[in-house]
Amino acid sequence: MSTSLSRSPSLSLSEWKPSACVLCECNCGIEIRLGGADGRRFAKVRGDKAHPASQGYACEKASRLDYYQNGRDRITAPLRRRPDGSFEEIDWDTAIREVAERFAAIRDEHGGESIFYYGGGGQGNHLPAAYSRSTRAVLGSGYRSNALAQEKTGEFWVSAKMMGGFTRADFENCEVGIFIGKNPWFSHGIPRARVTLREIAKDPNRCLIVVDPRRSETADLANIHLQVKPGTDAWLLAAMIGILVQEDLLARDWLAEHSVGLDEVLPHFADLPVARYCEACGVSEDLVREATRRIARAESTAFFEDLGVQMNRHSTLVSYLHRLLCYGTGNFGKKGAAYSPMALQSLASGGAGERTSPVTGARIIAGMIPCNVIPDEILTDHPKRFRAMLVESANPAHSLADSPRMREAIEALELTVVIDVAMSETARLADYVLPVATQFEKAEATFFNFEFPRNYFHLRRPLLEPPDGLFSEAELHARLIEALGAMPEPTVKALREAWDEGRAAFRALFFEILAEDPGFFSLAPVVLYRAIGDKLPHRLAEGAVLWALAHIAAQRSGDSIRRAGFEGEGAELGDALFDGILDGASGVIFSVDDWDESWNRVGTPDGRIHLAVPELYEELDGLASEEPPGADPEFPFVLSAGERRSFTANTIVRDPEWRRKDAAGALRIHPGDAERLGLADGGRARLSTKRGSAEVAVELSDRMQPGHVSLPNGMGLDYPDEGGTRRATGTSLNELTAGEDRDWLAGTPWHKHTPARIEAV
Numbered sequence: 001m002s003t004s005l006s007r008s009p010s011l012s013l014s015e016w017k018p019s020a021c022v023l024c025e026c027n028c029g030i031e032i033r034l035g036g037a038d039g040r041r042f043a044k045v046r047g048d049k050a051h052p053a054s055q056g057y058a059c060e061k062a063s064r065l066d067y068y069q070n071g072r073d074r075i076t077a078p079l080r081r082r083p084d085g086s087f088e089e090i091d092w093d094t095a096i097r098e099v100a101e102r103f104a105a106i107r108d109e110h111g112g113e114s115i116f117y118y119g120g121g122g123q124g125n126h127l128p129a130a131y132s133r134s135t136r137a138v139l140g141s142g143y144r145s146n147a148l149a150q151e152k153t154g155e156f157w158v159s160a161k162m163m164g165g166f167t168r169a170d171f172e173n174c175e176v177g178i179f180i181g182k183n184p185w186f187s188h189g190i191p192r193a194r195v196t197l198r199e200i201a202k203d204p205n206r207c208l209i210v211v212d213p214r215r216s217e218t219a220d221l222a223n224i225h226l227q228v229k230p231g232t233d234a235w236l237l238a239a240m241i242g243i244l245v246q247e248d249l250l251a252r253d254w255l256a257e258h259s260v261g262l263d264e265v266l267p268h269f270a271d272l273p274v275a276r277y278c279e280a281c282g283v284s285e286d287l288v289r290e291a292t293r294r295i296a297r298a299e300s301t302a303f304f305e306d307l308g309v310q311m312n313r314h315s316t317l318v319s320y321l322h323r324l325l326c327y328g329t330g331n332f333g334k335k336g337a338a339y340s341p342m343a344l345q346s347l348a349s350g351g352a353g354e355r356t357s358p359v360t361g362a363r364i365i366a367g368m369i370p371c372n373v374i375p376d377e378i379l380t381d382h383p384k385r386f387r388a389m390l391v392e393s394a395n396p397a398h399s400l401a402d403s404p405r406m407r408e409a410i411e412a413l414e415l416t417v418v419i420d421v422a423m424s425e426t427a428r429l430a431d432y433v434l435p436v437a438t439q440f441e442k443a444e445a446t447f448f449n450f451e452f453p454r455n456y457f458h459l460r461r462p463l464l465e466p467p468d469g470l471f472s473e474a475e476l477h478a479r480l481i482e483a484l485g486a487m488p489e490p491t492v493k494a495l496r497e498a499w500d501e502g503r504a505a506f507r508a509l510f511f512e513i514l515a516e517d518p519g520f521f522s523l524a525p526v527v528l529y530r531a532i533g534d535k536l537p538h539r540l541a542e543g544a545v546l547w548a549l550a551h552i553a554a555q556r557s558g559d560s561i562r563r564a565g566f567e568g569e570g571a572e573l574g575d576a577l578f579d580g581i582l583d584g585a586s587g588v589i590f591s592v593d594d595w596d597e598s599w600n601r602v603g604t605p606d607g608r609i610h611l612a613v614p615e616l617y618e619e620l621d622g623l624a625s626e627e628p629p630g631a632d633p634e635f636p637f638v639l640s641a642g643e644r645r646s647f648t649a650n651t652i653v654r655d656p657e658w659r660r661k662d663a664a665g666a667l668r669i670h671p672g673d674a675e676r677l678g679l680a681d682g683g684r685a686r687l688s689t690k691r692g693s694a695e696v697a698v699e700l701s702d703r704m705q706p707g708h709v710s711l712p713n714g715m716g717l718d719y720p721d722e723g724g725t726r727r728a729t730g731t732s733l734n735e736l737t738a739g740e741d742r743d744w745l746a747g748t749p750w751h752k753h754t755p756a757r758i759e760a761v
């Protein structure tokens with residue numbers, strides 16, 4: 001395969017090539033101009049005006065994506081761990097053969113369920129998860145997890161109970177926008193976040209409400225800032241619902257038409273002592289009433305909850321209260337409110353806790369085991385414990401609670417295989433490290449497509465060839481399945497020939513194979529990749545699996561796809577959509593809905609919103625007698641472990657130089673607290689939790705309230721300096737967090753509420 005780049009570098013230097021940013025879930029469309037001596041540097045990056053969602057918008061981080069693409073700790077050959085812990089390079093045939101043999105041996109001796117899969121993609125790459133589905137099926141690996149199971153699973157659980165599906169909200173058109181534990185100024189999460197925030201804030205007819213203990217950068221713009229005490233959002237939201245009920249502000253007619261269960265819920269709020277709950281959360285009752293009334297009288301309100309509450313105490317309860325507030329004021333299925341997007345591939349399917357994990361019996365929500373119990377599923381002599389792990393595009397030794405225990409768990413496994421581009425903290429613990437092409441060296445895409453009424457999908461084209469010997473996850477999974485003897489070669493051959501004959505022939509054969517053997521479905525990703533990958537235009541081989549997803553979407557949501565301009569009946573529509581995706585260099589609108597369509601996607605049996613969630617009543621009622629989290633004399637501070645700042649991006653970018661300032665990520669502390677402890681701006685302090693201790697740089701910040709301190713996410717990575725010596729910069733947060741500090745229901749961690757002690761050094 002040769003590219004315009006390798007044939008005529010001078011041409012490619014002057015060309016802007018469309019792609020997308022991979023640093024947060026927005027995946028803004030960008031254009032990249034390559035440069036440098038080898039033509040492989042990202043010389044210039046700008047927003048892509050042709051991208052359907054971002055429309056030319058990009059934040060400051062995208063301009064420095066070269067630090068990801070050209071990182072110094074890129075792995076360029078498969079690595080095998082020696083008994084002394086060091087690594088040796090091996091050739092690909094050996095690597096694939098040994099990894100396949102060792103997984104197969106564990107499967108044959110202990111059952112495939114003992115092989116745990118973690119990851120599948122990060123902020124920019126979800127195709128690996130689609131292909132690994134085949135490998136997992138062949139290995140019989142039924143348990144999996146990823147980062148969503150330490151942030152969103154509580155919300156998924158509540159959403160599944162109340163709505164039978166996942167919802168998002170329309171900030172572009174809302175009258176009131178409310179962010180609960182979310183700082184979109186830095187974390188984004190909605191398209192063109194800063195533009196939208198400013199638009200809401202400056203319009204006198206609209207209102208921006210922020211719930212955050214910190215005066216966040218988003219709170220700076222807000223009309224109403226509900227500055228709760230850390231970890232007390234449950235009291236605040238319960239008080240707001242109490243006000244709706246007691247002041248008769250509920251959207252009663254709307255609720256009668258669209259919901260069930262109101263009568264069951266009302267008694268929990270009818271006599272709720274609003275004043276006492278406001279005191280518990282530290283916000284003046286007047287302000288709480290004002291915000292609640294503002295929401296109740298608005299034409300529409302858009303809600304967004306994120307890590308500030310999802311990684312905090314009472315997180316699943318807060319997700320429930322947030323939704324009661326949202327539906328109680330009639331904010332679903334209309335412009336400016338919540339909606340159900342049409343997903344090409346849902347990230348939140350797979351049950352709401354009916355299955356449980358093999359050792360600890362933790363609820364499996366949306367198919368994922370809670371991240372916080374993973375070490376407990378390994379470090380035991382339970383016969384059903386996990387004995388091997390396949391990690392793909394994730395760094396759990398760094399990103400999960402209690403890193404020391406997670407390291408111990410990985411070391412205890414019989415086999416750990418890591419698929420990554422860089423020598424991550426997790427890769428360093430693996431038995432085999434399998435390197436792959438970066439997200440700009442292969443076709444990639446995410447399923448973070450949540451827009452409405454016009455939703456988009458972006459299959460990115462590769463900009464660069466991978467270095468010699470490297471290839472994508474799709475190719476890797478295909479090779480593993482071949483080595484496992486599970487690739488149906490005659491089927492692949494027949495499908496290849498059918499593709500050349502035409503789409504009708506290909507469809508007929510594919511669906512015939514599937515009808516004969518439903519088990520074929522899980523192998524379909526790698527079979528499609530082998531059958532048609534190299535036949536797709538624009539080097540989009542890894543897009544092959546989308547052929548199947550396009551057909552499923554066409555079957556389920558034909559009208560939405562036709563409204564987006566794709567033509568054809570039945571299966572032809574699927575091919576039209578697939579071709580549209582292949583053609584859309586800057587992304588493509590694949591579904592157009594009207595607001596009513598959201599109601600058709602409500603997945604409850606009666607199509608109504610279910611307000612009653614009895615599993616949470618005990619916790620809800622218990623707030624009345626519970627002491628809100630206060631100062632523990634041993635650990636008097638609350639550490640918010642993982643704040644998103646201007647230049648943080650989990651661990652995708654490993655070079656600390658990429659941050660323009662504050663490379664080590666300082667601990668932010670209120671000036672009054674600092675003075676009391678004798679800490680100066682720019683000085684050092686010792687930060688200790690019950691789990692660990694670290695020396696940190698200090699930054700005085702009047703954004704923090706007294707008693708609350710914060711550290712950024714994505715720090716503490718060790719990275720080779722120019723001479724090759726690895727050095728860590730900043731604090732690895734999860735050396736300080738504890739696995740048992742988690743939500744009782746969803747198992748989501750309390751990272752934003754880590755009790756801590758601070759001393760001057």
Ligand SMILES: Nc1nc2c(c(=O)[nH]1)N[C@H]1C(S)=C(S)[C@@H](COP(=O)(O)OP(=O)(O)OC[C@H]3O[C@@H](n4cnc5c(=O)[nH]c(N)nc54)[C@H](O)[C@@H]3O)O[C@H]1N2
Pocket residue numbers: 023024025151180181182183184186187188189211212213214216228229230231232233306307308309312640642643644645646647648649650713714752
């Ligand atoms: N710049 C940047 N952007 C990112 C990322 C990144 O690494 N860097 N990561 C992406 C990812 S993976 C995610 S999940 C999102 C997360 O996006 P966010 O959830 O918006 O990010 P955070 O900064 O972790 O937390 C948001 C806010 O929660 C507040 N908070 C802390 N404690 C409490 C509390 O007790 N109550 C309330 N109400 N708020 C509290 C914090 O002060 C903070 O302002 O960001 C995405 N975007």
Ligand SMILES: Nc1nc2c(c(=O)[nH]1)N[C@H]1C(S)=C(S)[C@@H](COP(=O)(O)OP(=O)(O)OC[C@H]3O[C@@H](n4cnc5c(=O)[nH]c(N)nc54)[C@H](O)[C@@H]3O)O[C@H]1N2
Pocket residue numbers: 122125128146147148150151307392393394395396398399400401419420421422424436437438439473641642643649650651652713733734737751
């Ligand atoms: N204490 C605390 N912990 C947290 C958080 C917090 O706020 N506080 N935030 C949590 C959240 S919200 C999240 S989302 C997680 C994120 O944590 P993880 O899900 O573990 O994700 P990353 O740390 O970004 O690791 C992604 C890995 O993918 C690799 N990679 C990049 N491109 C490719 C590719 O094309 N293919 C492959 N195979 N690999 C690639 C990178 O090198 C990196 O090692 O962290 C969580 N951990």
Ligand code: SF4
Pocket residue numbers: 021022023024025026027028057058059060061062188
């Ligand atoms: S980091 Fe910035 S440019 Fe990149 S996707 Fe997120 S908002 Fe867009």
Ligand SMILES: [Mo]
Pocket residue numbers: 147151
């Ligand atoms: Mo995340």
